[in-house]
Amino acid sequence: MDKxxxxxxxxxxxxxxxxxxxxxxxxxxxxxxxxxxTNMPPEYTAFLHVVKQCVTPSEQTWFLCEADYNNSSDSEFQWNEFELISLEAAIDDAAWRSEITTWWDHYLPFMVSVHDGYSFYAIDLSNEIGAVVSGEEPEFEEVTQVAEDLHHFLQLIMSGSIAVG
Structure with missing residues (x-):
């Protein structure tokens, strides 16, 4: 297992x-x-190879794992729930729907939270390949970079620099 x-x-x-x-x-x-x-960072696939479930004590924030991505988990949320919410908001606007889908093609959500509203962490697969960004409702596609990669993100959680609900 990765250190x-x-x-x-x-x-x-x-x-x-x-x-x-x-x-x-x-x-x-x-x-x-x-x-x-197609370009998932190796540290994230390493995480998925070994972790089946990872949920905060409040059970309001969790990492998406293999079962989530395969739509076979017990979660009420799909792995791409926030993309689906955005697409629903753009139901009658084909151009907007296309923009939303294209945006999510470059951001892989890996952690979801319902603590204090809907929010997520995703891996940026565009220009900053591997960087971790955070987003929240109502504009899920407006994100902020919070870590240079998954390892840095995990270290920030352990140090208390990023508090996850």
């Missing part, structure tokens, strides 16, 4: 997070996800 991921998992467990590691090796993501996001 930073192992350190984060150990930290999360000791801080009351619900963490379940995968019992079987490998990663079997839905082909539509793999086709859409």
């Amino acid at each position: 930073i991921i192992l350190e984060f998992v150990t930290w999360a467990e000791s801080n009351g997070w619900i963490v379940t590691l995968k019992s079987e090796p490998g990663l079997n993501l839905d082909h539509r996800l793999i086709t859409r996001y």
Whole structure:
């Protein structure tokens, strides 16, 4: 297991997070996800290889894992829930819908929160490949970079610099 991921998992467990590691090796993501996001950073796929579930103690914020991306989790939220909400808002505007889809083609959500409103963290797969951004309702597509990559993001959580609900 990747050193930073192992350190984060150990930290999360000791801080009351619900963490379940995968019992079987490998990663079997839905082909539509793999086709859409062809340049997923290796540190994120490493995380998905070993973590089955990772939820904050409040159970209001969670990492998206393999089952979420395969639409086979127990979650009421789909992995692309915020894209779907945005598309619903643009129901009668084809150009706007296209802009929304194109935008989400470059941002892979990996953490979702319902704590204090809807928000997410995503991996920027455009110019800043691997950078972590945050977004929130009502304008999900207006994001702010919060970390240079997933490892940095996990370190910021462990240091308390980023508080996740």
